[in-house]
Amino acid sequence: MISSNQVKFLASSLGFDACGIVRIDGSILEEDMRPFRTWIAQGFHGTMKYLEDFESRAKKFWENFPEAKSLIVVGVNYYSGHGDAAKGRNGKISASPFPRVAVSENQGRVARYAWGKDYHRVIGKRLEELRNELSKLAGRQIRAEICVDTKPLLERSLAQRAGLGFVGKQSQLLSPKFGPWLFLAELVTDLELEPDPPFVGSCGSCRICIDECPTQAIHPEGGIDARRCIAYLTIEHKGEISENLHSAIGDWVFGCDICLQVCPYASKGKETAWEELKSPAGKGTSLDLLKLFKIPSNGSYEKEFGETAISRANRKQLLRNATIVLQNKGGKS
Ligand code: B12
Known part of the structure; x- marks a missing residue:
């Protein structure tokens, strides 16, 4: 049997900056779906029609994967360089100490x-490696579905449940180690893994x-x-x-x-x-x-x-x- 620590060690050796485990449980998925439903009902998704059938896609996804037991949630730090900070409405540039570099004319x-490069492909490839390594470790071909935005999963809520950080008011997952600069991705697996406690925090x-x-x-x-x-x-x-x-x-x-x-x-x-x-x-x-x-x-x-x-x-x-x-x-x- 594979332990959660072994998964985290493998994830870290493949370059993932954060990793946590969520046990798949219909009631938590339903709990996360409630605010999502309200959000859609209020029309806050605008013209993103693909979010309207999110719930039915999620239902199908779980029906097609009845042996799913754990979600491995990973975070990828994408912060690089100071870049070009931009001012907000009240003229604040950033609470961070990084200098402002202006974007030039035109x-x-x-x-x-x-x-x-497109993070979907970059992270997807690395998650394939993680899946292969986990199969080797398990001594069998494990079933693991790769998700980088592409599956009907509410990734930020899941990341909070996996202990990676908390959802801030701007609705980003805020990591105590990497701040908001973390891509989220998941492997939905048939592995039975010890879950992490959810992160407790707020703005x-x-x-x-x-x-x-x-x-x-x-x-x-x-x-x-x-x-x-x-x-x-x-x-x-x-x-x-x-x-x-x-x-x-x-x-x-x-x-x-x-x-x-x-x-x-x-x-x-x-x-x-x-x-x-x-x-x-x-x-x-x-x-x-x-x-x-x-x-x-x-x-x-x-x-x-x-x-x-x-x-x-x-x-x-x-x-x-x-x-x-x-x-x-x-x-x-
Ligand atoms: C649709 C979408 C968008 C839409 C809508 C954004 C939104 N806030 O929902 C738009 C195009 C605006 C967008 C923009 C961006 N996005 Co986007 N987006 C998505 C996508 C595909 C789905 C999100 C979704 O389902 N939204 C619907 C709402 C209701 O869901 P939710 O906000 O997650 O809400 C849940 C929880 O957060 C919680 N919740 C909601 N609000 C609050 C507030 C508080 C205080 C609390 C405690 C909880 C809470 O309850 C909800 C139900 O579970 C996800 C990938 C995914 N599958 O999750 C990426 C994703 C959220 N996006 C991401 C990124 C990077 C961005 C941008 C930063 C890109 C950019 N720089 O332009 C911006 C940030 C804008 C912003 N402040 O949200 C990352 C966020 C990573 C992170 N650390 O959080 C994700 C996870 C993609 C990824 N794989 O990494 N995005």
Whole structure:
């Protein structure tokens, strides 16, 4: 029988920065689903239709894996370099001590999670290695489903249950060791493993992220209205962006990190050992906006950005974002 400590040792030797275990239990999955249901019912998911059938997909997923016993939740530190901090609504740059590096003229800011290679593939590959090593250790082909965003799992709640940190008001999993700069991923396995105690923590009375969000997307009790979130608007939303939100988008051409940067936990950021996730492996901290308009076709766009998470937005969306950022920059000078 494999112990949880053996799993954690293997995960750490493969480079995972955090690892915890959750025992699969219908009642905890149902408990996590309740706030999710309310969130959808309130329409906070905007046009992310794929979240509407999340619950039925989750039901199918568990029905197809009746022998599932444990969830191995891993965290991957993606913090690298100081990058380009951006100011929030009230002018705060960051609670962290990192210096501000301005994004130059004609450049649009990219959220940190997309600086390097696409994390879905990078982490997915390493989880395959973990699965193989666990099979060797178990002396049988274990069943383990890999999840990096791709399965109907509420990853942040699971990470809190696995003891990796707590869900902050900006709805990010905040790790006491890595702050908000942690990707989450899971192996759902048929291994019987000793679970970890859930992490107990909260933001207390801190509301910096709420006050600093330029579009007021964060609710006073925590949680996001995606329809106002710059990350949603620039990545997930396919149509026009309401004009009254344009100026708040500032110079963000893809994603947004303001509610992460201003969080007191942001200062926990330390250089990742995952070279694939650093700027040189991808497109880096910012994009040349004028160059974007010279990309001749969707095919060339895919060639340019296909290996990075930026390709989650299509060419039309990125050009829409670039137009808004150029207007914002023009307005300021
Ligand atoms: C849809 C989605 C989005 C949407 C909606 C975001 C949202 N807040 O839900 C948009 C496009 C806006 C988005 C943006 C970003 N995302 Co996103 N996203 C997802 C995705 C695919 C699903 C999330 C989901 O189900 N949301 C629905 C809501 C209801 O679920 P939830 O917020 O997790 O809520 C649960 C708990 O958090 C808890 N809860 C909710 N609110 C609160 C508040 C408090 C105070 C407490 C205690 C609990 C609590 O109850 C809920 C039910 O269980 C996940 C991957 C996954 N499968 O989980 C990645 C994921 C959440 N995203 C991630 C990242 C990195 C980002 C960005 C930072 C990217 C960027 N820089 O642009 C931003 C951050 C914006 C933000 N502040 O949330 C990471 C977060 C890692 C982490 N450390 O938390 C994830 C986990 C992907 C990954 N595999 O690493 N994302």
